Amino acid sequence: MNAERSQLYYACVFLHVSFQAIQHSVACSSSRDDTPCWLDAQTMSLLLRELQLCRRQAGPLKEVYPALDTAFYHCGLLMAQCPAAINRPLCQHHLEAIIAPLKEATAQLSGKVNQASESSDLSPGKRFRRWLGW
Numbered sequence: 410m411n412a413e414r415s416q417l418y419y420a421c422v423f424l425h426v427s428f429q430a431i432q433h434s435v436a437c438s439s440s441r442d443d444t445p446c447w448l449d450a451q452t453m454s455l456l457l458r459e460l461q462l463c464r465r466q467a468g469p470l471k472e473v474y475p476a477l478d479t480a481f482y483h484c485g486l487l488m489a490q491c492p493a494a495i496n497r498p499l500c501q502h503h504l505e506a507i508i509a510p511l512k513e514a515t516a517q518l519s520g521k522v523n524q525a526s527e528s529s530d531l532s533p534g535k536r537f538r539r540w541l542g543w
Contacts, residue, residue: 413466417473418518420463424480425511427456432504435497446500448491457484463514467483476510483507 431453435446449483464477495503 414470415520417466417470418515419510420459421477421515421518424456424460424463425508425515427505428508428511432501432508435500435504445506446491446495446497448487448500450488450491452487453484453491457481457488457495460484461483468512470518473514475534476514476517479510480507480514 431448435448438446460477460481464474464481467473467477483503487500487503487507490503491500
């Protein structure tokens with residue numbers, strides 16, 4: 410693994426773990442499901458900038474760029490509605506939509522393409538339907 414790819418791999422791992430921690434924090438909240446979800450906007454902005462940087466760095470890597478682009482898109486959607494504009498289940502849904510492509514990108518960068526290939530072999534429409542649960 411060359412230096413740029415290695416740096417991108419560790420940045421993706423950092424983002425994956427960070428978003429999982431946020432998701433866990435939201436899931437463990439004692440608030441009811443119908444209450445607004447309050448995320449730390451500064452932390453989310455930091456992660457969005459890091460995700461944008463990763464997406465730019467992954468430009469030449471055709472196998473990784475689509476996953477990072479998807480994660481960036483969903484993070485932007487989440488940021489557009491935060492804080493407190495969505496309920497906890499919808500917030501968790503957005504977080505999962507960020508985490509799944511980050512996991513795929515990490516697997517691609519590490520060379521473990523077999524684990525990520527089941528979702529990357531699908532057309533974008535099929536991946537979207539799977540994300541929606543259809």
